Amino acid sequence: MTGIFFAARGLRKYLRVMEIGFQNTLVYRWNFLLRVCFSLIPLMGTFFFWGAAIQEGGGEIGGYGFRTMISYFLGLMLLDLLASPTEDDFQIAAEIRDGLINQFLLKPVDYLAYRFSMFWAYRVIYAGTALLPVLAVIWFLRAHFTMPETWGVALLSLAAVFLSAILQFLIAFSSALLAFWVLEVSAPIFIIYSFEFLAGGHVFPLDLLPTWAYRLMMLTPFPYEYWFPLGVFLGRFSPEEVVRGFAMQTLWCLAMWLLARWIWSRGIRGYTAVGG
Amino acid sequence: MSSLSRHLRLALALFRYSLAREMMFKANFLLWILVEIAWLSLQLALVGVIFSHVTEVAGWTKYEMVLLIGTSHLVQQLFQVVFLINLIELPENVRTGKLDFALLQPASPQFLASVRKYDPGSVVNCAIGVAFIAWAAWKLGLHPAAWQVGLFLGMVINGVFIHYALMLMIVTLAFWIVRAQGLVYGYYNLFNLTRMPREAFRGVARLLFTWVLPMLVVANFPAQVLARGVIGPGAPLIFLLTLLLLAAARAWFRFGLRFYTSASS
Numbered sequence: 001m002t003g004i005f006f007a008a009r010g011l012r013k014y015l016r017v018m019e020i021g022f023q024n025t026l027v028y029r030w031n032f033l034l035r036v037c038f039s040l041i042p043l044m045g046t047f048f049f050w051g052a053a054i055q056e057g058g059g060e061i062g063g064y065g066f067r068t069m070i071s072y073f074l075g076l077m078l079l080d081l082l083a084s085p086t087e088d089d090f091q092i093a094a095e096i097r098d099g100l101i102n103q104f105l106l107k108p109v110d111y112l113a114y115r116f117s118m119f120w121a122y123r124v125i126y127a128g129t130a131l132l133p134v135l136a137v138i139w140f141l142r143a144h145f146t147m148p149e150t151w152g153v154a155l156l157s158l159a160a161v162f163l164s165a166i167l168q169f170l171i172a173f174s175s176a177l178l179a180f181w182v183l184e185v186s187a188p189i190f191i192i193y194s195f196e197f198l199a200g201g202h203v204f205p206l207d208l209l210p211t212w213a214y215r216l217m218m219l220t221p222f223p224y225e226y227w228f229p230l231g232v233f234l235g236r237f238s239p240e241e242v243v244r245g246f247a248m249q250t251l252w253c254l255a256m257w258l259l260a261r262w263i264w265s266r267g268i269r270g271y272t273a274v275g276g
Numbered sequence: 277m278s279s280l281s282r283h284l285r286l287a288l289a290l291f292r293y294s295l296a297r298e299m300m301f302k303a304n305f306l307l308w309i310l311v312e313i314a315w316l317s318l319q320l321a322l323v324g325v326i327f328s329h330v331t332e333v334a335g336w337t338k339y340e341m342v343l344l345i346g347t348s349h350l351v352q353q354l355f356q357v358v359f360l361i362n363l364i365e366l367p368e369n370v371r372t373g374k375l376d377f378a379l380l381q382p383a384s385p386q387f388l389a390s391v392r393k394y395d396p397g398s399v400v401n402c403a404i405g406v407a408f409i410a411w412a413a414w415k416l417g418l419h420p421a422a423w424q425v426g427l428f429l430g431m432v433i434n435g436v437f438i439h440y441a442l443m444l445m446i447v448t449l450a451f452w453i454v455r456a457q458g459l460v461y462g463y464y465n466l467f468n469l470t471r472m473p474r475e476a477f478r479g480v481a482r483l484l485f486t487w488v489l490p491m492l493v494v495a496n497f498p499a500q501v502l503a504r505g506v507i508g509p510g511a512p513l514i515f516l517l518t519l520l521l522l523a524a525a526r527a528w529f530r531f532g533l534r535f536y537t538s539a540s541s
Binding site: 030034035037038039041042044045048049051052053056057061062184187188190191194195197198203204208209210 | 301304307308310311314315317318321322325326328329330331332333334453459461462465466468469472473475476477478481
């Protein structure tokens with residue numbers, strides 16, 4: 001019983017953190033709205049560019065017709081909205097650099113769990129402000145948007161998006177911990193982004209790659225951030241591939257969690273707590 | 277001493293200062309060059325993948341696309357050398373009241389808000405852009421005439437000023453909107469369009485991004501001149517348009533400045 005009591009109290013603590021996160025984030029709602037509106041510009045580029053390419057390919061490229069391709073990128077936009085960290089990594093790095101994590105070392109609050117609660121608070125507010133314009137765009141392009149074939153597929157996609165959010169958060173968290181060793185983390189973080197984007201399927205659907213390159217990418221955690229949930233959403237995988245994909249996604253979440261814990265414990269050892 | 281030569285000498289002194297500053301953090305200097313290479317590689321990977329399935333996109337062949345991306349990279353990096361950091365910092369300087377310092381100096385506020393700091397690292401990235409342009413030109417077997425190279429360079433510089441005018445207009449919004457980082461993010465999205473072939477765009481979008489937000493002019497026009505010796509439709513008007521944009525940006529910035537109230541202390 002006491003175990004449950006403490007667990008419940010522990011959970012309440014982080015719910016409170018989320019509440020603070022809501023209030024913090026609401027200040028940025030205009031910023032979020034701007035971000036979403038601006039992200040429609042590259043979408044337009046994607047629309048025309050792939051349109052021209054698919055026309056050239058006689059109506060399809062690597063099994064993607066115009067409709068499927070546009071659905072892929074609209075799905076990517078929804079995924080980014082629901083599951084991608086916005087500024088979490090830069091905030092974490094700043095908190096380490098400026099010594100703001102000192103308070104967490106003295107209190108019974110786990111920093112990873114704290115940031116994880118903040119991450120969800122951000123997601124909720126971001127999705128809340130941005131969902132309407134995004135849905136408006138999808139409605140506007142509805143002629144080019146394929147909904148999942150069954151409710152089952154829709155639910156599976158949501159589950160994959162949820163796991164993707166955890167994975168994306170853990171990768172952002174781990175890379176931000178570089179701040180324990182270097183003062184300026186932006187450049188390394190942007191380099192990691194470029195790997196995530198390329199190997200994750202943020203630039204193009206991964207199955208357009210030659211088989212050897214596709215296999216190589218699938219060895220990294222990155223396809224489970226974008227490509228896997230989107231592939232499930234568009235029904236690009238066989239049932240076996242879906243099962244294997246979920247297993248891999250879960251495994252990568254676990255591995256990244258362990259990695260984050262390990263980097264944190266290493267970092268904290270050499271941490272000098274500047275400022276205060 | 278004329279105002280122009282005074283401002284030029286000032287710019288030179290500020291560049292030397294920026295270079296000295298950058299050299300204090302050599303590792304970071306190199307890392308940022310790597311960042312740009314990584315992002316350029318993403319674009320080239322996209323071209324590689326698409327052209328493994330088709331031979332042309334909107335009339336552009338594979339190496340013409342490489343040329344286009346290289347040109348877009350060159351324009352962006354030139355812009356980054358001179359203007360970008362300054363414009364990015366403007367919202368923060370407005371929010372914290374640091375802009376006071378620029379306003380108190382005996383130089384034009386727009387000058388100090390635009391070219392106070394330089395990014396010497398981007399010079400290296402310009403060179404990478406040029407290398408890709410040269411590689412694509414070699415692959416295409418181009419032998420451009422002197423007028424083509426001259427016009428290409430003129431259009432590249434014109435493109436830098438298009439970026440400058442648009443970005444100045446965007447960041448000027450910071451006089452009204454606190455916490456305007458989202459605006460900077462918006463700029464990057466807009467820039468994405470410069471490496472797309474103009475012919476892929478249809479209808480209103482093509483008109484909009486040619487004549488109002490001329491993103492499809494910045495790299496498309498010079499790349500076309502170099503690759504095909506073709507001067508894009510209405511190309512002479514493009515230079516006029518840039519002058520108009522610059523004048524509009526200047527007026528808008530001065531208008532915004534009137535709403536600057538400084539901050540705290």
